[in-house]
Amino acid sequence: MTKVKIAVIGAGSIAWSSTVVHDLLHTPTLLGSEVYLMDIDETRLKRVGAFARKYSSELGVDYKFHLTTNRKEAIKDADFVVNTAMYGGHGYYEAMREISEKHGYYRGVNSTEWNMVSDYHTIWGYYQFKLALDIARDVEQYAPGAWLLQLANPVFELTTLISREVKVNVIGLCHGHLAYKEIAGILGFKPEDVEAEMIGFNHVIWLTKFTSKGRNLYPLLDEWIEKKAQEYWRKWRLSQRNPFDIHLSPAAVDMYKRYGLFPIGDTVRGGTWAYHWDLKTKQYWFGPTGGPDSEIGWMLYLAHHEWYSSYLERLAEDPRMPIAPFFPASRTDESLIPIISSIANDEPATYQVNVPNDGAIDGIPNDVAVEIPAEVSAKGVRRPQGLRVPGKILKSVLWPRMLRMEMTLTAFLEGGRQILIDWLMLDPRTKSEKQAEEVWDAILAMPGNEEMAKHYRG
Amino acid sequence: MTKVKIAVIGAGSIAWSSTVVHDLLHTPTLLGSEVYLMDIDETRLKRVGAFARKYSSELGVDYKFHLTTNRKEAIKDADFVVNTAMYGGHGYYEAMREISEKHGYYRGVNSTEWNMVSDYHTIWGYYQFKLALDIARDVEQYAPGAWLLQLANPVFELTTLISREVKVNVIGLCHGHLAYKEIAGILGFKPEDVEAEMIGFNHVIWLTKFTSKGRNLYPLLDEWIEKKAQEYWRKWRLSQRNPFDIHLSPAAVDMYKRYGLFPIGDTVRGGTWAYHWDLKTKQYWFGPTGGPDSEIGWMLYLAHHEWYSSYLERLAEDPRMPIAPFFPASRTDESLIPIISSIANDEPATYQVNVPNDGAIDGIPNDVAVEIPAEVSAKGVRRPQGLRVPGKILKSVLWPRMLRMEMTLTAFLEGGRQILIDWLMLDPRTKSEKQAEEVWDAILAMPGNEEMAKHYRG
Numbered sequence: 066m067t068k069v070k071i072a073v074i075g076a077g078s079i080a081w082s083s084t085v086v087h088d089l090l091h092t093p094t095l096l097g098s099e100v101y102l103m104d105i106d107e108t109r110l111k112r113v114g115a116f117a118r119k120y121s122s123e124l125g126v127d128y129k130f131h132l133t134t135n136r137k138e139a140i141k142d143a144d145f146v147v148n149t150a151m152y153g154g155h156g157y158y159e160a161m162r163e164i165s166e167k168h169g170y171y172r173g174v175n176s177t178e179w180n181m182v183s184d185y186h187t188i189w190g191y192y193q194f195k196l197a198l199d200i201a202r203d204v205e206q207y208a209p210g211a212w213l214l215q216l217a218n219p220v221f222e223l224t225t226l227i228s229r230e231v232k233v234n235v236i237g238l239c240h241g242h243l244a245y246k247e248i249a250g251i252l253g254f255k256p257e258d259v260e261a262e263m264i265g266f267n268h269v270i271w272l273t274k275f276t277s278k279g280r281n282l283y284p285l286l287d288e289w290i291e292k293k294a295q296e297y298w299r300k301w302r303l304s305q306r307n308p309f310d311i312h313l314s315p316a317a318v319d320m321y322k323r324y325g326l327f328p329i330g331d332t333v334r335g336g337t338w339a340y341h342w343d344l345k346t347k348q349y350w351f352g353p354t355g356g357p358d359s360e361i362g363w364m365l366y367l368a369h370h371e372w373y374s375s376y377l378e379r380l381a382e383d384p385r386m387p388i389a390p391f392f393p394a395s396r397t398d399e400s401l402i403p404i405i406s407s408i409a410n411d412e413p414a415t416y417q418v419n420v421p422n423d424g425a426i427d428g429i430p431n432d433v434a435v436e437i438p439a440e441v442s443a444k445g446v447r448r449p450q451g452l453r454v455p456g457k458i459l460k461s462v463l464w465p466r467m468l469r470m471e472m473t474l475t476a477f478l479e480g481g482r483q484i485l486i487d488w489l490m491l492d493p494r495t496k497s498e499k500q501a502e503e504v505w506d507a508i509l510a511m512p513g514n515e516e517m518a519k520h521y522r523g
Numbered sequence: 524m525t526k527v528k529i530a531v532i533g534a535g536s537i538a539w540s541s542t543v544v545h546d547l548l549h550t551p552t553l554l555g556s557e558v559y560l561m562d563i564d565e566t567r568l569k570r571v572g573a574f575a576r577k578y579s580s581e582l583g584v585d586y587k588f589h590l591t592t593n594r595k596e597a598i599k600d601a602d603f604v605v606n607t608a609m610y611g612g613h614g615y616y617e618a619m620r621e622i623s624e625k626h627g628y629y630r631g632v633n634s635t636e637w638n639m640v641s642d643y644h645t646i647w648g649y650y651q652f653k654l655a656l657d658i659a660r661d662v663e664q665y666a667p668g669a670w671l672l673q674l675a676n677p678v679f680e681l682t683t684l685i686s687r688e689v690k691v692n693v694i695g696l697c698h699g700h701l702a703y704k705e706i707a708g709i710l711g712f713k714p715e716d717v718e719a720e721m722i723g724f725n726h727v728i729w730l731t732k733f734t735s736k737g738r739n740l741y742p743l744l745d746e747w748i749e750k751k752a753q754e755y756w757r758k759w760r761l762s763q764r765n766p767f768d769i770h771l772s773p774a775a776v777d778m779y780k781r782y783g784l785f786p787i788g789d790t791v792r793g794g795t796w797a798y799h800w801d802l803k804t805k806q807y808w809f810g811p812t813g814g815p816d817s818e819i820g821w822m823l824y825l826a827h828h829e830w831y832s833s834y835l836e837r838l839a840e841d842p843r844m845p846i847a848p849f850f851p852a853s854r855t856d857e858s859l860i861p862i863i864s865s866i867a868n869d870e871p872a873t874y875q876v877n878v879p880n881d882g883a884i885d886g887i888p889n890d891v892a893v894e895i896p897a898e899v900s901a902k903g904v905r906r907p908q909g910l911r912v913p914g915k916i917l918k919s920v921l922w923p924r925m926l927r928m929e930m931t932l933t934a935f936l937e938g939g940r941q942i943l944i945d946w947l948m949l950d951p952r953t954k955s956e957k958q959a960e961e962v963w964d965a966i967l968a969m970p971g972n973e974e975m976a977k978h979y980r981g
């Protein structure tokens with residue numbers, strides 16, 4: 066049991082706040098730790114603070130929660146800094162999406178092959194990149210030697226950027242890979258008996274191993290596809306209400322057939338525009354919600370967010386409502402808190418992490434963040450070496466995605482207009498250079514984008 | 524305080540179950556009453572039963588809840604029968620909607636001018652009509668003199684049908700009219716100070732009086748439209764996540780400008796196809812969700828349903844969770860239980876009800892159900908007489924809607940194919956008679972529609 070200082074930046078995050086607190090409170094190996102919850106939004110900060118304190122006293126568990134709007138105070142001498150901050154709020158990006166759509170860019174200029182995820186803000190994420198880099202630099206300066214756990218998206222871009230630009234131990238984390246458990250369950254296997262290896266980039270990971278007690282499950286997957294998929298899809302088309310219910314969608318199976326390995330988690334949300342041209346296309350591949358990244362699915366996500374937020378508020382504030390019954394009895398599947406514990410207590414264990422490649426996957430430069438299973442302990446991250454994916458995946462999926470990442474990082478680091486235009490000249494939605502010029506003019510003219518416009522001038 | 528027997532048919536209804544129970548438990552004037560919860564779905568029945576018993580014992584309130592799948596047992600000698608049953612479940616209608624869309628009928632052949640509401644099943648509601656009529660006949664036979672409170676939709680059609688075909692005291696109820704309170708609130712008035720009169724048909728009601736302490740609020744509404752609407756809509760377009768947030772939408776204001784009175788509640792969901800051609804049109808008039816009756820808004824509703832259902836299950840079953848904190852401290856605004864109390868205790872009060880016109884609104888036949896405020900007591904429903912709406916509303920809105928109702932009732936009562944075809948020959952989405960023939964062929968060929976197909980043969 067080791068007491069540490071943990072700073073959570075963007076602690077009001079709706080996607081993360083309650084889970085981080087819940088998991089901590091169910092982790093005896095970190096008992097007595099100091100947790101600094103930091104956010105610029107005081108209302109959200111108060112809410113997560115009230116939630117954390119009420120929940121910890123309900124469970125009788127000793128964690129010390131501090132609330133602050135001062136980032137430096139939170140980070141100073143921390144052992145772990147968790148970044149879940151998203152600049153601007155979801156509405157800011159929805160506004161850019163709407164402008165894009167007026168110019169013929171369905172789902173926004175930010176969406177590209179293998180990154181259709183609606184809050185994975187790359188080319189239009191100027192402020193988000195700046196914020197993440199500032200946080201990393203604060204860690205370098207005020208908490209040298211600390212671990213930065215990057216949960217805020219885009220994990221692929223930001224982990225690569227930070228590891229190149231800042232001297233800090235950074236690990237990017239994403240829970241998407243856990244979807245292999247649902248696939249195992251549908252095939253009739255207990256998730257806890259299944260071993261899976263998934264590698265690639267964040268949101269572009271492919272199932273390289275899939276066994277249960279030594280038995281290869283791929284043949285069973287093939288059989289399921291041949292004999293059971295049609296009936297499964299028939300029912301699923303009538304009942305899909307959760308847009309994230311796409312792990313065995315026609316899109317997933319089609320990707321498997323085209324590329325030779327099964328795509329896992331958010332990978333299924335990607336693909337080329339062939340899966341995404343418009344709502345009807347999305348519905349064909351991702352079910353009646355169109356998947357999470359359609360105008361239906363994303364609205365469901367945002368509405369659920371809003372509902373969840375008011376629900377947390379009631380749990381946090383109404384003394385008549387106990388919190389525990391609303392959460393699982395033990396820690397969730399998220400790896401964030403276990404990783405902190407593995408490092409703090411030097412208990413090596415294997416986690417799905419995003420770290421610079423350093424030889425882990427063949428054919429990927431060493432300074433590009435890959436997502437792989439790796440052993441994490443006080444000594445750091447021990448990567449496997451020489452993992453391989455089929456040539457089609459490497460050249461036709463990972464490289465195009467890597468290209469977008471490199472273009473985004475260059476745009477952010479060097480500025481200037483040309484790269485924005487070229488970004489769209491590689492996009493099949495673009496019908497003329499004029500269209501590309503005009504959509505960027507409109508986005509950069511949006512109130513709030515003044516600094517970004519300056520950065521991309523000339 | 525009077526003890527009565529209340530039967531709730533379709534008691535597992537997600538839209539109604541928890542509210543009916545909550546309101547009863549907060550109504551001392553009916554204490555000691557016997558409540559028969561009836562549903563054909565045992566899982567749902569058990570859930571609402573567990574919810575009702577847990578909640579009543581938590582509040583220490585004496586109501587007797589009986590669970591049954593036997594409709595006759597529930598209805599026999601009841602004083603009040605509440606019908607919230609919907610045949611087939613939402614998925615059944617979604618399947619017909621999908622088939623319709625394949626043939627060019629966006630949102631389904633059931634949608635027409637002034638009835639775009641996605642679960643207001645008229646022309647394709649054959650089984651729903653049959654069920655409602657069967658229930659009414661059971662009331663006539665096993666509980667003569669009882670009151671039938673028709674909550675299941677389509678309230679307009681079913682109230683008219685039942686009052687024509689069955690000897691029973693029927694009142695149709697809909698909470699849509701309560702939306703006037705939200706409008707008052709946005710204008711800055713306390714809803715409890717405001718008097719509103721809304722008349723027409725269910726889901727097609729128009730604000731004929733709107734005052735606060737004697738002051739006419741229409742001029743303030745005009746001023747709001749002129750000076751504040753634009754700014755309100757700008758913000759609303761960025762933040763609308765609830766598809767029902769349309770009471771002061773551009774659609775509502777446009778209807779007011781065209782027809783001269785403000786449309787209230789579900790009325791705003793109606794209008795001609797001018798507001799509904801496609802998703803983009805709906806989004807222009809009803810905000811980014813497209814309103815409740817778009818592919819976005821309706822999926823939000825269904826997903827929320829599903830979520831609410833699992834939430835009720837947890838509340839009902841987890842002994843660690845108290846129920847009361849999740850509900851308001853007193854009765855909701857729904858009029859169902861107050862009406863029962865007014866009749867049972869002979870305490871006259873005015874409610875918004877759906878009853879045969881009988882002279883209440885000028886220009887409407889007496890045997891057509893109108894929605895009006897009326898005094899309800901043990902002596903029955905005392906309608907106001909000679910209410911009027913502007914000619915444009917009567918001729919261009921209410922009559923077309925009444926025509927659809929009469930066509931539906933004739934189709935249901937007489938059968939045969941011609942009326943189904945004519946239904947679509949009056950629809951601007953129809954481009955050829957072939958299209959109308961084909962879509963009905965496809966709908967009637969759907970598994971589960973065998974009896975309906977037989978009814979509409981020839």
Ligand SMILES: NC(=O)c1ccc[n+]([C@@H]2O[C@H](COP(=O)([O-])OP(=O)(O)OC[C@H]3O[C@@H](n4cnc5c(N)ncnc54)[C@H](O)[C@@H]3O)[C@@H](O)[C@H]2O)c1
Pocket residue numbers: 074075076077078079080081103104105106109149150151152153154155184185196215216217218219220238239240241
């Ligand atoms: N890694 C994963 O598995 C995963 C899963 C879900 C979401 N996410 C990512 O998590 C992030 C948060 O998502 P969300 O939906 O919770 O968003 P959110 O808007 O609810 O939360 C973001 C929080 O960051 C705060 N914030 C904004 N600017 C800040 C600043 N300068 N300093 C400190 N805090 C600041 C906001 O006030 C807000 O409380 C997003 O980037 C999202 O893509 C990651």
Ligand SMILES: NC(=O)c1ccc[n+]([C@@H]2O[C@H](COP(=O)([O-])OP(=O)(O)OC[C@H]3O[C@@H](n4cnc5c(N)ncnc54)[C@H](O)[C@@H]3O)[C@@H](O)[C@H]2O)c1
Pocket residue numbers: 532533534535536537538539561562563564567607608609610611612613642643654673674675676677678696697698699
């Ligand atoms: N009047 C209003 O203000 C208002 C508001 C919302 C919904 N509604 C209407 O209420 C109805 C129910 O809506 P919902 O969303 O709760 O639907 P639902 O499907 O959740 O509930 C309907 C219930 O009826 C039951 N049922 C089906 N066939 C039955 C039968 N033969 N006998 C007994 N029970 C049967 C089902 O098992 C189910 O529990 C719909 O018609 C809907 O349009 C009316």
